Amino acid sequence: MSREELSAAAAPVLFVRKPNGGLRFCCDYRALNNLAKAKWFTKLDVVAAFHKIRMAPGHEGKTAFRTRFGLYEWLVCPFGLSGAPASFQRYMNSVLREWLDDFVTAYLDDVLIYSSGSKADHEAKVRRVLQALADAGLHLDPAKCEKGIACDPEKQRAIREWEAPTTVKGVRSFLGFANYYRIFIPDYAKITQSLDALLKKGTAFHWGRAENEAFQELKRRFCESPVLKQWDPSLPTFLETDCSGYALGGVLSQEGPDGRRHACAFFSKRLSPAEYNYPIHDKEMLAIMRCLDNWNAELRSCGPFTILTDHRNLAELSQFDFKLEYRPGSEAVVPDALSRREQDKPQGIDDEREQGRMIQLIPDSAIPSSTRACINAMSSDCSEASTLPKMKVFEPIRQSASRACLPALAGPEDPDFRMCDRRRQKADIQRPYLVA
Known part of the structure; x- marks a missing residue:
C-alpha cells in the first residue's frame, strides 16, 4: 500500500478515532488539493530567514561560540538550533495567516503563491504578500525566487x-x-x-x-519550444503515442476552452536492445504502456481519456466497452485447447500460411564464395523459379550454408536488404528459402 520515499514535499498525517475504538490513518491533503486548479505560481525565498528572529533576552549566552578572537554570542536565532525551524515557521504563519491555504502557503523560508484566475489577479496577490513580508522585516533573494521552469x-x-x-x-x-x-x-x-x-x-x-x-x-x-499548459484533471485528456524503429514518444494534451488541444508534457525514450527487435505492432503497444507509466498520476486523477495511436488493432477494440483483467496462461485451459487443435497446424512447408514467411532476399554479391559453391552443388529445381525469372532459387538450404550467410546479411536500413518476416531475423530458420 505504501513504500518509503524521498520527496521534495509531503502531507502531514493524523489519526482519527473510529467508532469501534480503533484508529483511522489520514493524510491532510488540503494544501495539495488547493493547487489542483491553479494556473499561476510564484515562489519566494526569504534571505537569512532564522536571523530575523530575536533570541529571548537572557538566553543569548546559550548560543556562545568561540573564535581565536574570543567568545561571541548570538543576538538573533542562529542556524543549528533544534527549535529554530519551528519558531520561524510560527513566525511565517503569523505574517501570512490572513491568506494561508487560500492562495499562499509557506514552509520555513519558502513561500508559494498560487491562483487560478487571471494573470493580473495573481500579480495583485503577489503584491499583497510582498507588502506583508516587507512589513514584517523579511527580505527576499531574487536569485532564488522562481516563476516555474521555462526556456530562458x-x-x-x-x-x-x-x-x-x-x-x-x-x-x-x-x-x-x-x-x-x-x-x-x-x-x-x-x-x-x-x-x-x-x-x-x-x-x-x-x-x-x-x-x-x-x-x-x-x-x-x-x-521554437512550445509553451506547456498547466495540467487540469477536469479537462478532456488525450494521450498521443508513436514508436519508430529505435525510439518511442508521447504527448499528453488537453482540450482547452478554445476547443484546441494544448500540450501538457512530452515524453521520449530510446528503445533497449531487446525492444529494438520487437515487431512494429509490439513497439506501438510498448509506446502506450511507457506513456501510461510515465503519466500514471495524471491519468489516474482524470476521468476517461482518449489514446491516439496508429495501432490499428487497438483502434478496433475501442468500439467495445470491456474490462481488462490479467490471467496466467496456465489458467486459460479452454481457449488454449481451441487454439492448438491438430488440424489447424501447418502441414509442412507447402502450407500457404508458411509461404512468404521464410523468404530472405540477399544481394547476389553478398553471398560468400564458399557458400555459393555449397549452394550450387544442390538442386535448383523449385516451383517458385518461374515467378522469379531473374533470380536463382534454392530449396532446401542446409543449416551450415545458412549460417555462413549470416555475416553477409545487411541491416534493415540497407536498401539491398529486405526481410519478409521481421520476426525471423536469422537465416538459419526451419528449412528456409534463400533467394539470390
Missing part, C-alpha cells in the same frame, strides 16, 4: 550560438545542458540518437552529416 531567452541565445562539438566531452556537455529542457522538446530521444551513440564506450568520435543534422535540429527545437 538568454539560454536560447546561448544555444543558437553553440558551435558543433569536436570531442566526446563537448557532446556530453551539450547533451547535459539540453537534457534539463527535454520536456519541452517533442521526440527528444529520437533526435539525439546519433549524438547519444557518440557517448558509448569504445566508440570513435566521428562528426558526420547525421550528427550535425541532429545537433542543428535540436538547437532549432530549443528556440
Whole structure:
C-alpha cells in the first residue's frame, strides 16, 4: 500500500478515532488539493530567514561560540538550533495567516503563491504578500525566487550560438545542458540518437552529416519550444503515442476552452536492445504502456481519456466497452485447447500460411564464395523459379550454408536488404528459402 520515499514535499498525517475504538490513518491533503486548479505560481525565498528572529533576552549566552578572537554570542536565532525551524515557521504563519491555504502557503523560508484566475489577479496577490513580508522585516533573494521552469531567452541565445562539438566531452556537455529542457522538446530521444551513440564506450568520435543534422535540429527545437499548459484533471485528456524503429514518444494534451488541444508534457525514450527487435505492432503497444507509466498520476486523477495511436488493432477494440483483467496462461485451459487443435497446424512447408514467411532476399554479391559453391552443388529445381525469372532459387538450404550467410546479411536500413518476416531475423530458420 505504501513504500518509503524521498520527496521534495509531503502531507502531514493524523489519526482519527473510529467508532469501534480503533484508529483511522489520514493524510491532510488540503494544501495539495488547493493547487489542483491553479494556473499561476510564484515562489519566494526569504534571505537569512532564522536571523530575523530575536533570541529571548537572557538566553543569548546559550548560543556562545568561540573564535581565536574570543567568545561571541548570538543576538538573533542562529542556524543549528533544534527549535529554530519551528519558531520561524510560527513566525511565517503569523505574517501570512490572513491568506494561508487560500492562495499562499509557506514552509520555513519558502513561500508559494498560487491562483487560478487571471494573470493580473495573481500579480495583485503577489503584491499583497510582498507588502506583508516587507512589513514584517523579511527580505527576499531574487536569485532564488522562481516563476516555474521555462526556456530562458538568454539560454536560447546561448544555444543558437553553440558551435558543433569536436570531442566526446563537448557532446556530453551539450547533451547535459539540453537534457534539463527535454520536456519541452517533442521526440527528444529520437533526435539525439546519433549524438547519444557518440557517448558509448569504445566508440570513435566521428562528426558526420547525421550528427550535425541532429545537433542543428535540436538547437532549432530549443528556440521554437512550445509553451506547456498547466495540467487540469477536469479537462478532456488525450494521450498521443508513436514508436519508430529505435525510439518511442508521447504527448499528453488537453482540450482547452478554445476547443484546441494544448500540450501538457512530452515524453521520449530510446528503445533497449531487446525492444529494438520487437515487431512494429509490439513497439506501438510498448509506446502506450511507457506513456501510461510515465503519466500514471495524471491519468489516474482524470476521468476517461482518449489514446491516439496508429495501432490499428487497438483502434478496433475501442468500439467495445470491456474490462481488462490479467490471467496466467496456465489458467486459460479452454481457449488454449481451441487454439492448438491438430488440424489447424501447418502441414509442412507447402502450407500457404508458411509461404512468404521464410523468404530472405540477399544481394547476389553478398553471398560468400564458399557458400555459393555449397549452394550450387544442390538442386535448383523449385516451383517458385518461374515467378522469379531473374533470380536463382534454392530449396532446401542446409543449416551450415545458412549460417555462413549470416555475416553477409545487411541491416534493415540497407536498401539491398529486405526481410519478409521481421520476426525471423536469422537465416538459419526451419528449412528456409534463400533467394539470390
